[in-house]
Amino acid sequence: MLTDKINRISLAHLPTPIEPLPRLSAHLGGPQLFVKRDDQTGLATGGNKTRKLEFLLADALAQGADTLITPGAAQSNHTRQTAAAAARIGLKCVVVLRQPPAGARPQGNWLLDELLGADIRWAADKSQVLPLMDTVAQELRAQGRKPYVIPYGGSNAVGATGYVVAMEEICGHAAEPGGCMYDHIVFASSSGGTHAGLTVGAKALHYQGRVLGISVDEKVDDLKSTVARLATEISAHLGLGLGFGPDDINANANYLGGGYGVISDFEREAIRLAAQMEGLLLDPVYTGRAFGGLVDLIRKGEFDRDERVLFLHTGGVSALFAYSEQLRIKN
Ligand SMILES: *Cc1c(COP(=O)(O)O)cnc(C)c1O
Numbered sequence: 001m002l003t004d005k006i007n008r009i010s011l012a013h014l015p016t017p018i019e020p021l022p023r024l025s026a027h028l029g030g031p032q033l034f035v036k037r038d039d040q041t042g043l044a045t046g047g048n049k050t051r052k053l054e055f056l057l058a059d060a061l062a063q064g065a066d067t068l069i070t071p072g073a074a075q076s077n078h079t080r081q082t083a084a085a086a087a088r089i090g091l092k093c094v095v096v097l098r099q100p101p102a103g104a105r106p107q108g109n110w111l112l113d114e115l116l117g118a119d120i121r122w123a124a125d126k127s128q129v130l131p132l133m134d135t136v137a138q139e140l141r142a143q144g145r146k147p148y149v150i151p152y153g154g155s156n157a158v159g160a161t162g163y164v165v166a167m168e169e170i171c172g173h174a175a176e177p178g179g180c181m182y183d184h185i186v187f188a189s190s191s192g193g194t195h196a197g198l199t200v201g202a203k204a205l206h207y208q209g210r211v212l213g214i215s216v217d218e219k220v221d222d223l224k225s226t227v228a229r230l231a232t233e234i235s236a237h238l239g240l241g242l243g244f245g246p247d248d249i250n251a252n253a254n255y256l257g258g259g260y261g262v263i264s265d266f267e268r269e270a271i272r273l274a275a276q277m278e279g280l281l282l283d284p285v286y287t288g289r290a291f292g293g294l295v296d297l298i299r300k301g302e303f304d305r306d307e308r309v310l311f312l313h314t315g316g317v318s319a320l321f322a323y324s325e326q327l328r329i330k331n
Contacts, residue, residue, distance in 0.1 A: 001172075002164050002204055002238055007058035011085055012050040013042035015169040018310065024277045030298035031307040034182065035280065036170065039287075039315040044084030044116060047077045047315025048194050051162030052154035053085040059158050060091065065148035067092040067140055071129045073261065074100035075285065075319045078153050080109040083118035094119045094140075094147075096133050098126055108322030153191030157233035163197020164234065167205065170310065177206035184303065187312035188290035189213030189223060189251065194314060196230035199249060203242050204235075214290040215253035217260040224249040255293040261285050263326040266292045271327065283316025284323040 021033040041050035060068060068086050072079040072095060079095040086093035095118045113120055121136060123129040140147045171180035189195040195213035202211050215223045224246035231244040257264050263284050270292030274280040282288045294311060303309055
């Protein structure tokens with residue numbers, strides 16, 4: 001395996017299953033659709049951050065850390081999985097969250113952060129998050145504690161290595177280039193770790209298909225440069241000797257709508273489609289938007305009928321309940 005020499009602990013149920021989506025494929029008259037269930041990684045309702053945390057927590061333990069610090073939005077799936085991983089390993093966890101809009105209730109991931117025992121610190125706005133993390137780290141050091149800081153989404157070279165593992169699950173069995181059964185791998189991309197890890201795995205395994213991240217919040221040029229930089233760092237971390245530039249990254253940012261976490265008919269319809277055609281729950285912020293993008297690309301004829309498209313379900317279903325008002329269709 002590409003990651004054999006890297007410190008890792010076990011947190012996720014792996015390999016995650018891959019399931020066909022026959023009713024959706026027929027309904028769309030499009031390619032053969034499949035879903036890889038990284039929403040079923042198993043840690044406190046699962047999601048894509050759990051793969052990253054297998055490497056991040058191994059690194060934290062190797063450094064003798066006793067407390068994790070990580071940032072996110074009030075409905076962050078990443079902070080919830082980090083809080084669960086900390087509990088599982090016996091570390092403390094401080095999550096620095098962006099204050100939600102007035103009137104927001106403690107539910108969804110915010111509630112789970114509390115139940116999992118995370119110490120929640122609120123930042124007034126996005127610009128205050130990183131300074132508050134620094135303050136918390138200094139406070140902890142002054143108390144003789146050893147903090148370990150995990151960036152947004154767990155997306156550094158250590159964390160994103162988890163998605164090199166995922167790419168090996170998807171296509172590592174292919175004995176020769178072109179032997180992978182999936183022609184396209186499509187998923188939601190935000191902090192870029194999932195995207196970068198899959199891209200590195202694809203190149204290392206000589207995957208001939210396309211690894212396509214659908215942006216949920218970044219402009220296309222910004223996302224491509226972030227992912228290229230991260231991919232190059234992962235490659236160095238694993239000693240693979242690969243380099244990546246923005247042109248090596250496949251990204252689509254045509255579905256940003258009203259911005260991060262703003263739910264419109266686009267996401268509402270994608271979520272209903274997957275739920276009602278396949279009994280598959282998507283989340284409001286990431287997979288609802290990315291799957292909506294995939295459906296739109298299918299309708300525009302982006303894929304051949306005989307191609308196989310794998311949608312990577314990155315999780316987030318816990319947030320559905322925090323968006324109940326926005327998700328219901330009002331008449
Ligand atoms: C964090 C997250 C993503 C984005 O993954 P990145 O590695 O940050 O790009 C996608 N889907 C869900 C549900 C997430 O929680």
